[in-house]
Amino acid sequence: MSALDAPTIALVGAGSMGGALVRGWIEAVRKGGGLTLTVVEPNFDPELERELETVGAVLNPPEPGPVEVLVLAVKPQAFADAAQQARKFVGPQTCVLSIMAGVTMDALTRALGAERVVRAMPNLPSRIGRGVTAYAASPACSEQDRQLVEQLLEPLGAVEPLAAERLMDAVTAVSGSGPAYVFLLAEVLAVAAEQEGLDRDTAMRLASRTVAGAGALMLETGETPGALRKQVMSPGGTTEAALDILAAADGLAPLLRRAVAAAAKRSRDLGKG
Ligand SMILES: NC(=O)c1ccc[n+]([C@@H]2O[C@H](COP(=O)([O-])OP(=O)(O)OC[C@H]3O[C@@H](n4cnc5c(N)ncnc54)[C@H](OP(=O)(O)O)[C@@H]3O)[C@@H](O)[C@H]2O)c1
Incomplete structure (x- = not known):
């Protein structure tokens, strides 16, 4: 993964998919990418927790503040609960990236109060970095948001942009x-x-x-x-x-x-x- 241009990122949910993502970002930090990581996760994998600590990541902060990119990787059924905490990471400049299956952009905007939202669908081989992830971005997202999102999804494998959110049903059915x-x-x-x-x-x-x-x-x-x-x-x-x-x-x-x-x-x- 290439070095990222110093964004602040919060990840909510570091399970199987979130863990694969954040391991890639840790590598980017080690290569000199200036990103600042915050991770919320009730049950850290101990090895991942140690790796995050070595790159100065903030873990489970008691008082979260706005970040540039909020990434949601909890199970869809945990979203309602996770949104209470996640909302605190959202400010006027925040772009939200969700990999939760079936949670629409509309639902993300309503729950988090963000207009710049990206919905992505990875697949199982993403756990070993050999997957393919398709994503759709809301009209409020800038070209810069899209580029950053593509870089952030790279640890999961190949990344495919979609022209519209409605194509997510076809993506779900195929990849x-x-x-x-x-x-x-x-x-x-x-x-x-x-x-x-x-x-x-x-x-x-x-x-x-x-x-x-x-x-x-x-x-x-x-x-x-x-x-x-x-x-x-x-x-x-x-x-x-x-x-x-x-x-x-x-x-x-x-x-x-x-x-x-x-x-x-x-x-x-x-x-x-
Ligand atoms: N796995 C796939 O093949 C696949 C494919 C496409 C899309 N996705 C999507 O990817 C997302 C993550 O899937 P996954 O397989 O990585 O699930 P997972 O392994 O269960 O990871 C979710 C993590 O989020 C944590 N969590 C639960 N509630 C939370 C909260 N309120 N705040 C912060 N963290 C919380 C969970 O902790 P606990 O274990 O303690 O609950 C768990 O570690 C899902 O939304 C799924 O739809 C997955």
Whole structure:
């Protein structure tokens, strides 16, 4: 992560996602980035707490004051409680960045009294810095706010700006829920491997490594999935026999289309609720 231009940042919730974020920011401080960190968390991971102390972070301040960026990383159901404390970090210049699933910009503005709000959706691999996070910023946000937010999200992996908040439902259905689809693929591939005679453990290792290796190859080469798929296939070969089924009109594409549409609809419905 590049050095940040001396902003004051408060993070509320240093669990799995918040912890991954703040570990990246600690690195930025060590590289000479002049950011000032305040973290509110009822149950610090002891190692993270020590690391924060070594870079002079303020932990659980009794009397919080306004900061430039307030980051919210508590579970959505804890937001109402956390907002009581979080509001004290908000002043006229504060930009709010939330990674809470399903909490709208409107709800953030109402609960915290901030106009400059950014809503971001990371995914599970973000915990190891290999995720993808899409974000949407309210119209009140400046270009500088967006740049700062992108830098702050970098420890989670790749960052994708969105043109509008309504696209968050599609993001939730694709990259937010997507890791579960891929884990299911590994699971069902392992079951199919067992049915072809492999023992359970070998089947699971082959399936997991295949999914992980294919993903890593796609990222490292930058080649499209379509181009890589063709590299595995030869005319009349084994892969083609399988893809005749998977890529058929009633194969994987319509199934995934229905699954993604159902997830996006659920996201829209939860948003209305
Ligand atoms: N994990 C994912 O894959 C994923 C993906 C997309 C979005 N997100 C979003 O990321 C957010 C964080 O998820 P997570 O998996 O990191 O959750 P988590 O591990 O439970 O972290 C939340 C942390 O916030 C703390 N907390 C609870 N109430 C608080 C309060 N009032 N003030 C300050 N801290 C408080 C929790 O402490 P206690 O443990 O003591 O309650 C916990 O350490 C969620 O809103 C989720 O929707 C997560």
